[in-house]
Amino acid sequence: RQGHEQAEHFPRDYDGILAGANAFNWDRFITAELWPAVVMNQWNGGPIAAAKLNAVTNASTAACDAQDSIPGDGIIQDPRACTYSAKSFLCSAYGGSSSDPNCLNPREVSAVNQIWDGPRDAQGNRVWYGLERGTALNGLAGTNPFSIATDHFKYWIHQDPSFDWHTVTYASFVTDMLTSIAKFNDVIGTDDDLNAFRAAGGKMITYHGLSDSLIFPRGTYHYYNTVAQGNYQATQQFYRYFPYPGNGHCGGGIGPQINGDTLFSALVNWVENGVAPDFIVASQTTPVARTRKICMYPNVQVYNGTGSTDDQASFHCEVRNADDLSNTLTIGPQYETSTKANTDTGPD
Incomplete structure (x- = not known):
């Protein structure tokens, strides 16, 4: 978030900026971080057992991986493409198909x-x-x-230290989101006008783990799209986004790993030598030794048809001029704070 604040408000301070796991849209994503607890409270009266959450997560990983472009590696290449329903993990005792000891009851499925x-x-x-x-x-x-x-709800939205999040309903959650946007977007929201940074010759690389458990990755897709306004090639001249499959918050997870040194070297090469990175090579040593290409968005990694799928050389980045999954990023207009998304017809 600090990197984007620099690009937005101090566009001539840095020639290059590396910004990852972007905590922008703070007024909305911090509010949304309470959503899982609200949902479980509404459906279940409290938390779902950790063993059940782990089991349904593993089931979703297996199902989504089986459907993606590199099945069997345990990594979901783009989670936005997967529509797996927890109903597939409903216990047989409730008419479902799962015999897993940590299967879900109907209310847990809905949650x-x-x-x-x-x-x-x-x-x-x-x-x-x-x-x-x-x-x-x-x-x-x-x-x-x-x-x-919970602190955001207490001290920012309601400005009441005694506020009890258990009182939040689906309807009041929406009201609280609108309050957060109205009160704090101008302070802790994120401006998508990067024209001054571009005009100053700045270059920026953004990255995000697609299994981030704290900052929702679609928020980064959303921001990049409000900047680009459909013209990815123009935006890529100064700003490139690299989504990392199977990576958690700032790294970790089951995919080839985010490496800050590798990303920073790519940024330096772009700024100082004019070599813009089309992909980043990511590697991992566990559970298997593997390298993969992390293609700049919206390009996608495609298997060449021969060679090991654990070797990045067996893949190429297919150029895309559109995001086939952009429909998964649409939010209601009343929750859209982007001036560009509402009024601008051209890219940064």
Whole structure:
């Protein structure tokens, strides 16, 4: 977030900026971090057992991985493409198909699906995003809500230290989101006008783990799209986004890993030598030794048809001029704070 604040408000301070796991849209994503706890409270009267959350996460990973472009590696290449329902993990005792000892009852199924889907209003409009399938749920859907989220409700939205988050309903959550936007977007929101940074010759690389359990990855896709306004090639001249499959918050997880040194070297090469990175090579040593290309968005990694899928040389980045999954990023207009998304017809 600090990197984007620099680009937005002090565009001539840095020639290059590396910014990852972007905590922008603070007024909305911090509010949305309470959503999993609200959902479990509404459906279940409290938390879902950690063993059950882990089991349904593993089931979603297996199902989504089986459908993606590199099946069998345990990594979901783009979670936005997966629509796995927790209903597939409903216990047989309730008419479902799962015999797993940690299968879900019907109310738990509904809760998990809503956690994945993210908050919506009574008209079905998306308010913000949810946790992705395959992402660990215990951080935001654990025994206790994430403290930053509860503090945001207490001290910022309601400005009442005694406020009890257990009183939040689906309807009041939407009201609280609108309050957060109205009160704090101008202070802790994120401006998507990067024209001054571009005019100053600045270059920026953004990255995000697609299994981030704290900051919703679709928020980064959303921001990049409000900047680009559909013209990715023009935006890529100064600003490139690299989504990392299977990575958690700032790293970790089951995919080839985010490496700050590698990313910074790519930024230096771009700024000082004019060599813009089309992909970053990521590596991991466990559970297997593996390298993969992390293609700049919206390009996608494609298997060449021969060679090991654990070797990045077996893949190429297919150039895309559009995001086939951009429909998964749409939020209701009343929750859209981007001036560019509402009024601007051209890219930065």
